[in-house]
Amino acid sequence: MKIKRKDLLGIEELSKEEIETILETSGSLKEISERAIRKVPYLRGKTVVNLFFEPSTRTLASFSLAEKRLSADSFNLSSSSSSVLKGETLLDTARNLEAMRIDFVVVRHSLPGAPHFIADRLEASVINAGDGTHEHPTQALLDLLSLKEKFGTLEGKKVVIVGDIVNSRVARSNIWGLTKMGADVTVCGPPTLMPYGIEEMGVEVSFELRKAIEGRDVIYVLRIQKERQMGGMLPSIREYIELYGITPERLKDAKEDVIIMHPGPINRGIELDPRVADGKHSIILGQVTNGVAVRMAILYLLSGGQSGEVSEA
Amino acid sequence: MTIKEKGIVMDEIQVKRALVRIAHEILEKNKGAEKLVIIGIRSRGDFLARRIKEYIRRVESVDIPIGILDITLYRDDFTSIDYKPIVGKTEIPFDVKDKVVILIDDVLYTGRTVRAALDEIIDFGRPNEIQLAVLVDRGHRELPIRPDYIGKNVPTADNELVEVQIKEVDGVDRVVIREVEHEN
Numbered sequence: 001m002k003i004k005r006k007d008l009l010g011i012e013e014l015s016k017e018e019i020e021t022i023l024e025t026s027g028s029l030k031e032i033s034e035r036a037i038r039k040v041p042y043l044r045g046k047t048v049v050n051l052f053f054e055p056s057t058r059t060l061a062s063f064s065l066a067e068k069r070l071s072a073d074s075f076n077l078s079s080s081s082s083s084v085l086k087g088e089t090l091l092d093t094a095r096n097l098e099a100m101r102i103d104f105v106v107v108r109h110s111l112p113g114a115p116h117f118i119a120d121r122l123e124a125s126v127i128n129a130g131d132g133t134h135e136h137p138t139q140a141l142l143d144l145l146s147l148k149e150k151f152g153t154l155e156g157k158k159v160v161i162v163g164d165i166v167n168s169r170v171a172r173s174n175i176w177g178l179t180k181m182g183a184d185v186t187v188c189g190p191p192t193l194m195p196y197g198i199e200e201m202g203v204e205v206s207f208e209l210r211k212a213i214e215g216r217d218v219i220y221v222l223r224i225q226k227e228r229q230m231g232g233m234l235p236s237i238r239e240y241i242e243l244y245g246i247t248p249e250r251l252k253d254a255k256e257d258v259i260i261m262h263p264g265p266i267n268r269g270i271e272l273d274p275r276v277a278d279g280k281h282s283i284i285l286g287q288v289t290n291g292v293a294v295r296m297a298i299l300y301l302l303s304g305g306q307s308g309e310v311s312e313a
Numbered sequence: 314m315t316i317k318e319k320g321i322v323m324d325e326i327q328v329k330r331a332l333v334r335i336a337h338e339i340l341e342k343n344k345g346a347e348k349l350v351i352i353g354i355r356s357r358g359d360f361l362a363r364r365i366k367e368y369i370r371r372v373e374s375v376d377i378p379i380g381i382l383d384i385t386l387y388r389d390d391f392t393s394i395d396y397k398p399i400v401g402k403t404e405i406p407f408d409v410k411d412k413v414v415i416l417i418d419d420v421l422y423t424g425r426t427v428r429a430a431l432d433e434i435i436d437f438g439r440p441n442e443i444q445l446a447v448l449v450d451r452g453h454r455e456l457p458i459r460p461d462y463i464g465k466n467v468p469t470a471d472n473e474l475v476e477v478q479i480k481e482v483d484g485v486d487r488v489v490i491r492e493v494e495h496e497n
Contacts, residue, residue, distance in 0.1 A: 028383065028399075028401055028403075031402055032403075
């Protein structure tokens with residue numbers, strides 16, 4: 001399957017075949033991070049800008065490592081240390097960067113659609129590293145890769161996503177990705193954090209954790225996003241822990257070999273008990289390892305792309 | 314553009330004889346199999362590598378470590394490739410340091426694939442020596458690269474393609490020459 005896109009903006013527009021190509025490529029590239037010299041020359045001479053208008057540790061580190069392991073030249077710009085503070089618009093920032101000849105823009109922004117907006121106006125490839133509450137496609141892809149490694153196929157696997165669904169771009173991207181790959185998805189959380197009409201995305205809705213985790217192969221725990229709680233959505237954190245926190249006691253209702261995932265950063269003791277986060281069901285650090293491979297695959301698949309033929313060598 | 318088959322330059326038995334001979338030459342040149350490792354280049358070279366390993370095992374009763382190389386990320390022409398070939402996994406499950414690496418490919422042409430493979434192997438460590446074995450050498454080198462072991466020399470024209478077919482992938486063992494005709 002060929003990937004003919006300039007940009008990676010979301011999971012929603014990807015076909016199942018495109019997702020499979022990305023996962024297969026990620027699987028091949030994963031080995032590079034295990035070598036003595038963790039670097040291949042593929043993107044030598046290409047330039048990547050990581051344009052982060054929201055804080056990030058994992059995603060920024062992961063993209064940076066993916067870029068370096070493919071030998072791209074990359075640098076980071078964040079809103080706190082750039083002309084954004086002086087009032088420059090997103091488009092002006094992006095156009096100025098392109099005027100300096102760059103090949104990729106990895107963008108994280110608090111506004112849904114911000115990456116799409118600049119992708120339409122730049123020749124450089126744009127990769128969405130999270131846009132508001134809309135999508136976080138590379139997170140969903142690394143999650144799909146982790147599940148594929150675990151199960152071989154996602155067809156018919158039962159996944160429950162627990163927590164703050166309404167504010168979560170990770171949930172949205174994962175719902176699209178998981179359902180496209182044939183998994184059976186339930187979302188579970190307090191009614192105040194459940195978006196109206198989410199059933200239309202092809203998921204079941206549950207407000208009761210005990211029932212929701214029963215018989216599931218995977219519990220995907222979302223972070224309680226304190227920065228997006230515009231007040232009043234949760235009566236108290238203690239009540240949330242009581243009703244939706246994933247603890248060893250809760251897991252007694254789950255399958256014995258259930259898998260626990262979390263996109264990070266974990267609020268230890270809130271959505272996820274430390275004993276579960278570090279326990280035998282958790283594949284959370286494996287997700288992080290896969291993140292680098294998936295981002296390398298995306299850079300590889302979006303790169304180059306001038307017309308020509310494969311030369312016989 | 315049409316591609317027509319021009320002829321078969323090696324059949325199943327000739328492919329086998331060539332690979333068996335190469336296996337013996339490798340042992341002869343290196344005085345045994347002690348420090349040898351075999352690395353095949355995807356796709357086809359990896360299967361040829363397995364066969365040479367097997368022929369060596371039959372002669373010397375030793376199991377030589379075998380690895381697979383995918384050189385896609387080391388190519389020098391990726392910006393001119395419109396679609397991205399699927400990258401296969403590189404698997405080198407041993408330390409190449411101080412080893413004699415026998416690098417195996419199906420067809421040697423411009424030498425650019427071998428150049429990429431040499432760079433990739435050296436990223437895994439510093440072997441004592443790298444030797445190159447190919448089933449077909451068709452000439453037209455663009456880089457100073459020469460093979461140590463050759464199955465068959467096949468003089469070709471620029472508008473010809475040499476295709477190695479092997480049972481594991483194509484269902485048959487043979488080497489075919491095709492001619493590319495550009496219509497005016």
